[in-house]
Amino acid sequence: MTIRNHLHPKSLTDLFVTFTVLSLQGFGGVLAVAQHELVERKQWMTNEEFVEEWAVAQIMPGPNIVNLALMLGGRYFGFPGAMAALAGMISIPLVIVLLLTAVYGQFSNQPAVIGALRGMGAVAAGLIIASGLKLSSSQKSNPLGIPLCIILGGVSFVGVALLRWPLVFVLLGLGSLACIVAYRNLKP
Amino acid sequence: MTTPMLLMSFSDWLSLFTHFLLLSLMAVGGAVTTAPEMYRYLVNQQHWLSDTQFSSSIAIAQAAPGPNILFVAVLGWNLGVNTGGVAAALLGVFITMTGLLLPSTILSYLAASWGHKNRDLRAVRAFKQGMAPIVISLLCATGWILACAHNNPARDWPLWLLTATATVVIWRTKIHVLWMLAIGAILGGVGLV
Numbered sequence: 001m002t003i004r005n006h007l008h009p010k011s012l013t014d015l016f017v018t019f020t021v022l023s024l025q026g027f028g029g030v031l032a033v034a035q036h037e038l039v040e041r042k043q044w045m046t047n048e049e050f051v052e053e054w055a056v057a058q059i060m061p062g063p064n065i066v067n068l069a070l071m072l073g074g075r076y077f078g079f080p081g082a083m084a085a086l087a088g089m090i091s092i093p094l095v096i097v098l099l100l101t102a103v104y105g106q107f108s109n110q111p112a113v114i115g116a117l118r119g120m121g122a123v124a125a126g127l128i129i130a131s132g133l134k135l136s137s138s139q140k141s142n143p144l145g146i147p148l149c150i151i152l153g154g155v156s157f158v159g160v161a162l163l164r165w166p167l168v169f170v171l172l173g174l175g176s177l178a179c180i181v182a183y184r185n186l187k188p
Numbered sequence: 189m190t191t192p193m194l195l196m197s198f199s200d201w202l203s204l205f206t207h208f209l210l211l212s213l214m215a216v217g218g219a220v221t222t223a224p225e226m227y228r229y230l231v232n233q234q235h236w237l238s239d240t241q242f243s244s245s246i247a248i249a250q251a252a253p254g255p256n257i258l259f260v261a262v263l264g265w266n267l268g269v270n271t272g273g274v275a276a277a278l279l280g281v282f283i284t285m286t287g288l289l290l291p292s293t294i295l296s297y298l299a300a301s302w303g304h305k306n307r308d309l310r311a312v313r314a315f316k317q318g319m320a321p322i323v324i325s326l327l328c329a330t331g332w333i334l335a336c337a338h339n340n341p342a343r344d345w346p347l348w349l350l351t352a353t354a355t356v357v358i359w360r361t362k363i364h365v366l367w368m369l370a371i372g373a374i375l376g377g378v379g380l381v
Contacts, residue, residue, distance in 0.1 A: 023253065023254045023255065024253045024254065025253065025365060025366055025369075026253055026254055026255065027251070027252075027253055027369055029255075029256060029330070029334075030254065030255050030256075031327065032327075032365070033365060036365055040362070051320045051323065051324060052316035052317065052320060054323050055315070055316050055319035055320055055322075055323045056299070056300060056303060056315075056316065057296070058218075058319070058323050058326070059216065059319065060216075060292065060295060060296040060299055060300075061212060061213050061214065061215050061216050061291070061292045061295060061296070062212055062215050062219065062288075062289065062291075062292020062293060062295070062296055063215070063218060063219040063255055063256070063257040063288075063289075063292070064218050065255045065257075066255060066257060066289065066292075066293070066296075067292070067296040067300075070293060070296055070297050070300065071296065071297075071300040071304075074297055074300060074301060074304075075300075075304060079297070082297055086293070089254075089255060090254070090255070090258075090285075092254075093252065093253055093254025093255070093258060094254070094258060094261055094281075094285075096252055096253065096254065097248060097249055097252040097254060097258045097261060097262060098261065098262070098265055098281065100248055100251070100252050101245075101248050101262050101265055101266070104244065104248055108244070111379070112377045112378075113377075115376040115377050115378070115379055115381075116372075116373040116374075116376045116377035117251050117373075117376065118338070118347065118376045118381065119347075119350065119371075119372035119373050119374070119375045119376020119377065119381050120251075120369050120372045120373045120376065121250070121334065121337075121372075122335065122338075122347045122348075122350040122351045122354070122372055122376075122381060123350060123351070123354040123368050123369050123371070123372030124334065124369070124372075125331045125332075125334035125335040125351045125354075126331065126335075126350070126351040126352065126353070126354025126355035126357075126358060126368075127331070127354060127355075127358055127365055127368065127369075128327060128328075128330055128331035128334065129327075129328050129331035129332065129335075129351075129355045129359075130331075130354070130355045130356075130357075130358035130359040131327060131358075132324050132325070132327035132328035132331065133328070133355070133359045134359060135324045135327070136321075136324050138320075139320060139321055139324070142317055142320060142321065143314075143317055144317070144318065144321065148321075149320075149321040150321075152321045152322055152325070153321045153322065153324060153325035154325070156321075156322045156325040156326055156329065157325045157326075157328055157329050157332075160325075160326060160329040160330075160333075161328070161329035161332040161333055161336075166221075167216075167218065167221060167326065168216050168221070170322065170326070171216065171319075171322065171326075174322055175318070175319050175322055178318035178319060178321070178322060179314050179315050179318035179319065180314075180318075181318065182313075182314040182315075182317050182318030183310060183311060183314035183318070186310050186313055186314055186317075188310055
């Protein structure tokens with residue numbers, strides 16, 4: 001067992017504000033920003049813990065990042081904490097997206113706006129890949145062993161990114177295989 | 189297809205709500221995976237939204253900050269607008285968002301609490317650590333798919349270069365992501381990428 005010695009949210013307000021701030025930075029997806037804010041800036045969790053929580057958030061139904069907020073908020077402050085994190089994640093971005101919807105017609109044809117969104121989209125894609133690369137360094141002591149981690153990761157990547165397999169098949173198929181091997185390799 | 193003008197009855201709203209409750213439980217691997225089914229239901233089956241409204245809803249939510257799930261709120265908003273008025277639009281947002289979030293939220297919260305209480309069980313540790321390399325790789329795959337949405341090499345190579353540069357810079361340095369997003373917006377805004 002590793003020694004878990006890191007910071008934690010101070011209050012419900014702290015949770016709400018943190019999740020609002022990270023949600024507002026998430027263009028084209030919030031996960032990459034979540035890793036940056038929760039692990040690197042706030043230091044509420046390590047990369048290893050982040051990946052473990054993310055695995056659970058991904059396998060549960062519903063939006064992954066919302067699940068992650070619920071789990072983390074609930075960990076520290078029970079149900080109220082889960083609701084504070086969820087509200088932070090959703091409420092202010094919801095107002096913004098509805099305002100954007102209301103004015104969308106006037107800006108949807110501006111070349112500068114379209115171009116800026118293209119540019120931000122390209123950076124957002126890089127951001128997501130970069131957080132995957134950062135998190136991969138947390139797998140050195142995975143009970144599966146490094147070679148099997150690389151094989152599983154490689155097959156998932158090829159399947160989803162290149163062959164466009166449905167996500168569910170990869171999570172359930174390769175996932176259950178990986179869990180069985182991990183179970184055998186972990187000491188009882 | 190033109191924008192539909194709707195008269196939504198109570199039972200229509202109820203059917204919308206129950207449909208989204210079901211979708212919530214089907215959304216394993218992210219809410220976006222249910223978008224095709226939402227399209228089938230809202231556009232093809234019920235004719236509550238036009239094809240253009242559906243795709244622009246997703247585009248707006250992608251462009252705005254916040255979780256991708258907010259496209260569901262925009263769908264609800266546009267549906268409400270089709271029946272006329274801001275009040276109906278807000279009702280639409282409320283129904284689609286609560287419908288999509290309620291079941292999955294309860295389930296995830298309960299599962300996570302159980303998992304945390306039993307975090308030292310061999311099976312729980314095996315699950316989390318076994319899934320880890322796969323979910324990390326899925327993250328890279330998501331970024332790859334987003335980058336490949338623009339797939340004309342002659343025209344899009346500056347975009348790909350920007351994605352590759354952003355990947356390396358964010359991976360290797362401690363630069364704040366907002367700076368990189370701002371650089372991307374400027375390069376795109378002046379037409380360089």
